[in-house]
Amino acid sequence: MLALAMLLGACAAYGPYHPNTATEPLNSVRGPSDGRYKMAFIEFGDQGSPLDESQRAAAISLIRKAERPLLFVYIHGWQNDAASGDTCKFEHFLDTLSRFPEMRERKINLIGVYIAWRGKDLTVPGLDLLTFWNRKSTGGEVAAQNGCLAAISELALATRAPDKKLHHCVLMGHSFGGLVLGNTISHSILDASSTGERSSNPWDMAVAFNSADDSISTRQLMSELDNIYKYDPVRHAYVGRSGVLGMVAPIDENRPLLVMLQAENDQATGGFFPIGASLANLVGLRYHWTRVSVPGRNGEKVSEKEFETRTPGNNKYLVNYQVVPRGEATPPPWLKGIENRAVEANAVHNLRGRIFYTSTKNDGHENKVCSGSTYNPDEKKPATGDEVWRKWEIVYTGNARVPFWIVRVPKEIISGHGGLWSDNSIALFTALYRLHFPVNAEGVNVLPSTTQIPEAPDAERLNKDKLAGE
Numbered sequence: 511m512l513a514l515a516m517l518l519g520a521c522a523a524y525g526p527y528h529p530n531t532a533t534e535p536l537n538s539v540r541g542p543s544d545g546r547y548k549m550a551f552i553e554f555g556d557q558g559s560p561l562d563e564s565q566r567a568a569a570i571s572l573i574r575k576a577e578r579p580l581l582f583v584y585i586h587g588w589q590n591d592a593a594s595g596d597t598c599k600f601e602h603f604l605d606t607l608s609r610f611p612e613m614r615e616r617k618i619n620l621i622g623v624y625i626a627w628r629g630k631d632l633t634v635p636g637l638d639l640l641t642f643w644n645r646k647s648t649g650g651e652v653a654a655q656n657g658c659l660a661a662i663s664e665l666a667l668a669t670r671a672p673d674k675k676l677h678h679c680v681l682m683g684h685s686f687g688g689l690v691l692g693n694t695i696s697h698s699i700l701d702a703s704s705t706g707e708r709s710s711n712p713w714d715m716a717v718a719f720n721s722a723d724d725s726i727s728t729r730q731l732m733s734e735l736d737n738i739y740k741y742d743p744v745r746h747a748y749v750g751r752s753g754v755l756g757m758v759a760p761i762d763e764n765r766p767l768l769v770m771l772q773a774e775n776d777q778a779t780g781g782f783f784p785i786g787a788s789l790a791n792l793v794g795l796r797y798h799w800t801r802v803s804v805p806g807r808n809g810e811k812v813s814e815k816e817f818e819t820r821t822p823g824n825n826k827y828l829v830n831y832q833v834v835p836r837g838e839a840t841p842p843p844w845l846k847g848i849e850n851r852a853v854e855a856n857a858v859h860n861l862r863g864r865i866f867y868t869s870t871k872n873d874g875h876e877n878k879v880c881s882g883s884t885y886n887p888d889e890k891k892p893a894t895g896d897e898v899w900r901k902w903e904i905v906y907t908g909n910a911r912v913p914f915w916i917v918r919v920p921k922e923i924i925s926g927h928g929g930l931w932s933d934n935s936i937a938l939f940t941a942l943y944r945l946h947f948p949v950n951a952e953g954v955n956v957l958p959s960t961t962q963i964p965e966a967p968d969a970e971r972l973n974k975d976k977l978a979g980e
Contacts, residue, residue, distance in 0.1 A: 525628070526553040526561040527592040530568060538565040539572065540601075542887035546608040547620040548572050549601050553592050554627045556648050558655025566661050569623050573668040576619030578676040581669045583662060583713075585625045587685025588645050588722065592626035596684075598880035599931040600624055605887050606936065610854050611846045618676070623665060627652050629686060642786060646722065649686035653693035662694065666712035678947060681716040684930050685778075688721030692768065692822075696731050699767050715946045717769045717939060719930035720776050722783065725817035725825045728770075728916075732805035732828060735767075735912040748913045764864070764945040766913040771930075771938070772823020773919055778927035779821040787819040806830075806910030822916050830909040831917040833938070836901040839867060850876075851897070852937035860948045864904035866941030868934040869897050872922050876933050902938075 528538040528551040541548040550569035553561040560566060573579050582604065590596040604622045607613060613620060628648060631641055652658055666679040683691030698711050738758060739748040750758025761767070772779070791797075799818075801811040804827045812827065822828050847854045852869035879885075904917060923934040 523593075525555075525592060525626070526565070527551070527626070528553065528565070529562050530564040535564070536568055538562070538568050542605070542608075546613070547604045547622065547887075549604060549622045549624065551592050551597075551624050551626060552661055554625070554652055554657055556628055556651065558652040558657045560657050560661070566664065569621075570664060570668045572621055573665065574671070576621065577674065578617055579619045579621055579669050579674060579678075580676075581621045581623065581665060581679045583623045583625060583665055583679070583681050585627075585658075585681075585683040585687035585690050586629055587683075587687040587720075588629050588642065590626075590629045590687075592624065593883050594630065595880050595882055597624055597883045598885040601885040601887070602876070602879050603931060603936060605885070606850060606853065609847065609849065610857070612854075612858060616676075625658065625661065625687075625690075627690070642782075643790065646686055646689070649689045650693065653690045658690060659694050659698070663698075663712055670712060678715070679713040680943065681713050682719070683717075683721070684719045685722045685927065688718030688770065689723035691716060691718050692721060692723060692731075692770070693727060695768070696727060699731065700734055711767070715765075715769075715943065716767070717771065717942060719771050719924070719935075720773055720779055720927050721770050721822055722779055723821060724787065725820050725822045725828055726814065728822040728825075728828060729802065729805060729817045731768075732910050732912055732914055733803060735914055736805045736910045739912055741911040748911075761913045766915045768914050769942060770822050770916045771919050771924060771935075772821075772829070772917065773921060773924040773926060773929055775921040775925060776823075776927045776929075780824045783821055783824075784819045791815075791819070804909075805912070823918065825916075828909060829916045829918055830907060830911065831904055831915045832907045833902050833917060833919045833923060834905055835920070835922075836865060836903050839899040839901045841867075841869065841897070841899055850933040850936060852899070852934070853940045856937055856941040857944055858949075859944075861941060861944055864941075864945065865901055866904075866938065867899060867901060868923060868937045869899050870933040871896055871898050872925050872929070872932050872934050874925075874932070876931065904941075 530537050538551045539548060550565070550572060552565045552569060555561050573581060584600050586594070586596045586600075600622060604620060608620050629645055631645065662681065669679040670677045681691055681695065683689075695711070695713075695716060738750060738754050739761070740751050741747075741763070742749045742760075745760065746763045747760040748763065749760045799813040799815040802814045802817070804810045804812055807827070816827060817825065841851060842855050844858075845851050845854050850870060852867040855867045855869070900922070902923070919938065921929075923938050924930060924932065929935060
């Protein structure tokens with residue numbers, strides 16, 4: 511009985527941690543007194559059902575009241591929930607963005623939604639490590655049910671309502687949250703509307719950090735995208751292959767449907783995950799594997815075990831981009847901010863190619879901001895010291911060239927499994943944001959529409975012109 515009592519005492523609370531009540535109808539919403547950003551919680555149980563239906567309604571209400579919403583929807587990973595330190599780090603991310611002068615000058619309504627699930631169910635140090643597979647299974651269950659996708663879709667649709675003067679919806683996921691994000695939206699990415707239009711998702715951008723999923727669904731998604739799209743170097747776009755059913759609009763080469771960022775020194779996904787997957791297969795007496803095609807390899811086939819035992823960012827058959835160093839740099843003279851200035855450098859102007867800045871040592875200094883789940887938005891943040899400016903470039907390295915990037919990232923930018931909130935990681939994320947949403951000469955966001963992508967040369971017209979000139 512004592513052991514049972516101790517075990518029950520070690521279990522994390524089920525939630526919700528931020529319930530709305532009659533006396534506190536907006537308990538699931540928080541932010542600074544000046545309103546420069548708002549942050550809302552939406553919590554889910556182990557079966558993917560919302561723990562408080564009013565939380566989604568409160569978040570949507572925030573968006574509906576905003577004229578120029580910039581929405582970030584974040585799904586956390588293993589060992590986190592709606593009351594962990596990750597909530598503080600996400601809010602610090604929002605606060606960092608809100609403090610840049612451009613946000614105020616353009617009157618952007620910055621909104622963050624923290625989608626929470628029980629990424630932690632044991633609180634005893636050491637024992638909590640034994641929950642890896644249990645929590646992975648729970649993350650898969652949350653993604654498989656309708657609640658999470660419905661919440662994401664409703665938030666995104668509210669963001670792009672006809673009355674909005676500007677709108678962007680960006681999805682983010684980490685670790686098992688990357689698993690939830692990828693599995694939740696992958697079917698929507700491949701879906702077609704009743705008019706035959708493909709990839710008509712209501713969100714604009716999706717980024718997963720150090721995804722802790724196996725590579726099976728990722729390989730399938732990349733294979734399907736490789737069947738639908740081909741890369742056109744003349745148009746700098748992914749265009750529909752001949753014979754594909756439905757309306758396949760070209761996609762700008764810098765606006766992939768999904769991006770996965772993988773830290774090169776992430777031991778959790780690069781070391782622990784394949785060992786755990788192999789042990790699970792051994793215990794389960796699993797020995798038969800189908801041979802499946804490798805995306806972009808012209809029919810080459812390998813055992814599906816290569817994808818079941820490795821995460822996408824650690825799979826040599828799927829990684830197609832790499833962040834490479836391009837030397838030291840000096841900060842642009844026009845910067846106005848004082849904290850993590852590379853974010854401003856990457857955000858204000860369009861990137862040249864895929865070259866971006868970082869400006870700090872990746873030594874964990876930003877972790878001092880958060881000692882728990884509570885964040886003080888009114889506390890004055892000091893200027894970032896010991897700046898080290900560097901240039902980096904995102905380069906294509908091989909494998910399937912489709913609108914789905916899997917990018918290996920050096921430890922100087924994202925260090926380890928939990929390094930997504932480092933200053934340099936946010937600088938990289940901001941660079942991806944600017945690639946997705948370029949600005950015009952006045953610094954105003956302009957989405958690259960299909961009309962801005964050069965049309966493919968008309969072969970018949972070219973031949974007629976050639977004959978006429980002979």
